[in-house]
Amino acid sequence: MSGPHPSSERREVLYVIACGSPLARHVGRLVDLAQQDGWEVCVVTTPDGAKFVDRAALARQTGHPVRTHYKNAGDPDLLPPADAMIVCPATVNTVNKWAAGITDTLALGLLVEGQGMGLPVVAVPFTNAAMAAHPAFRAGLARLREWGTTVLFGDHVFPLHAPGTGERHLHAFPWEAAVAALPDRSRLTSAA
Numbered sequence: 001m002s003g004p005h006p007s008s009e010r011r012e013v014l015y016v017i018a019c020g021s022p023l024a025r026h027v028g029r030l031v032d033l034a035q036q037d038g039w040e041v042c043v044v045t046t047p048d049g050a051k052f053v054d055r056a057a058l059a060r061q062t063g064h065p066v067r068t069h070y071k072n073a074g075d076p077d078l079l080p081p082a083d084a085m086i087v088c089p090a091t092v093n094t095v096n097k098w099a100a101g102i103t104d105t106l107a108l109g110l111l112v113e114g115q116g117m118g119l120p121v122v123a124v125p126f127t128n129a130a131m132a133a134h135p136a137f138r139a140g141l142a143r144l145r146e147w148g149t150t151v152l153f154g155d156h157v158f159p160l161h162a163p164g165t166g167e168r169h170l171h172a173f174p175w176e177a178a179v180a181a182l183p184d185r186s187r188l189t190s191a192a
Helices: 022-036 055-062 092-099 106-116 135-146 166-172 175-180 185-191
Strands: 013-018 040-045 084-090 121-125
Touching: 013 022, 013 106, 022 040, 022 055, 022 084, 022 166, 022 175, 040 055, 040 106, 084 092, 084 106, 084 175, 092 106, 092 121, 092 135, 106 121, 121 135, 121 175
Parallel strands: 013 040, 013 084, 084 121
Antiparallel strands: none
16 A cells, blocks of 8 residues: 555544534545544444435445444454544434434444443534533533543534535534544554
């Protein structure tokens, strides 16, 4: 393999976790930005997130299969272990389950485990104003922050929209903010 990273040197691995939102159709933009920043990227989706992504295009872009489900016992791991994670778009459903420690999907299992291992995790919710107003969602975001997750949420990141209007705002989503929130990779390497 040619390029700026010799094959003998392991690049830091970023898991991009995409949840069930129309924004997930554009997660390749996040992958591209992370790759430009030097990350080896693997994409994992929630079951609903899988409905929105182009699995084949993302596999070509990353060189790894897109995972959605837990592997069977005894099957080999298809992805290298993560050094950091971004969950984007993070839905209300995923945030609420994650904050409650529910691991009924591969994406949630990876987030709960990664958090327990002390991996840097960035969460970037995408939802409408009505869903975002639910007290469980707000409490879940607060818990995730308290537990060390970097949460990028609020009008300073991306203004909330009215229910049913999310499709009109996808083009303006600040994908670069998620990558910018990751720790410097040299800190990850020196900690290993």
